[in-house]
Amino acid sequence: MKSPFDSAAISARAEVAVAVALEVGREAARFRSDSNPGTLAVENKGLQDFVTIADRRAEQAIRDGLISPFPDDMFMGEESGGRSGATGTWVVDPIDGTTNYIRGFRYWAVSIAFVVGDKIEIGVVYDAAEDKVFHAVRGGGAFKDGLPIHAAATVDPANALVILGHSRRTSFDDHLALSRRLHERGMDYRRTGAAAIDLIRIAEGAADLYYERHLNAWDMLAGALIAQEAGATVAMPPLDRLLAAGGPVIAHAPGLASEFAFILENEGLSLAG
CATH class of the missing domain: 3.30.540.10 (Fructose-1,6-Bisphosphatase, subunit A, domain 1)
Structure with missing residues (x-):
């Protein structure tokens, strides 16, 4: 349209x-x-x-x-x-x-x-x-x-800083399993409690991954666009779905695409356009 x-x-x-x-x-x-x-x-x-x-x-x-x-x-x-x-x-x-x-x-x-x-x-x-x-x-x-501003140029996972959000609508065991997987790949991680801020940290290159399994549209849309326009790789469900029911979002430094491809596959997400 x-x-x-x-x-x-x-x-x-x-x-x-x-x-x-x-x-x-x-x-x-x-x-x-x-x-x-x-x-x-x-x-x-x-x-x-x-x-x-x-x-x-x-x-x-x-x-x-x-x-x-x-x-x-x-x-x-x-x-x-x-x-x-x-x-x-x-x-x-x-x-x-x-x-x-x-x-x-x-x-x-x-x-x-x-x-x-x-x-x-x-x-x-x-x-x-x-x-x-x-x-x-x-x-x-x-x-x-x-x-x-621009997303980070990080390519080595051992140098990566990741931010993981968690919603009580989703499994805490899955959250812990993902934390462990990223930790074993050498990444350091944070949880901060504000998705919009986490997404702009990806946009300005202060962090290399932000992922949360469920957010409402108002939490993510502004930050997701800013991260994407800064050169980060961003994936989330179609906009109509997000407005109706929320959903997952992932934003990461483009040089780490192979590290985080499994998250896109698990969530069935496609890159934002």
Whole structure:
């Protein structure tokens, strides 16, 4: 399907999304630094799955910032829901890594993606740890505060740093088995709790693999586009499937493709296009 948006319309949206992510991210960081955990009004959505007043305020601010200049766009947020549409949809996680945010561990992000049809057109991630914004427009490269970034050139697994996410929707035994397999190949690994940040670490070459067996669309779409535009190899299910039910994602340095091919095969994934 031909996109109803020309390059100028996409560029205009990307510029607004970068400004909104920076403003909302900084406000969320100020709110957290001025608060104690008891004033965050934490609600438990499930085991280790939380939402705070900051999430809801941030999502409303993002919605207002994006829909005011582009009133015909659709909006899908983690907290308020919504649906995708043919006119183009913003897919937003106002605070990815809420548990980290609550505890004062600054490994959290604001994640904003714009999708049209079966393509991610824009990805924007505010990195709270560095107070910087990463962004990409499909076909235009990836940037960190406006400067180009690139995936790592790593080819030796013994030099690789990998990040493994884990969802309680999936098998912990499988997670441990994968950790062991990568460890035995000489790789070092981390688990951080914020998928959007993990994906931009792949994009900027700070890590060589990010993989998680199940994420929601708002967790991954922006970071996946940024990683892909930075030259990383990215694989995930088709966009319509992700929007409906979530799924796995893998992003890695291109020189390690042979090391991680078994993950794509196990998940039945094809490379993102």
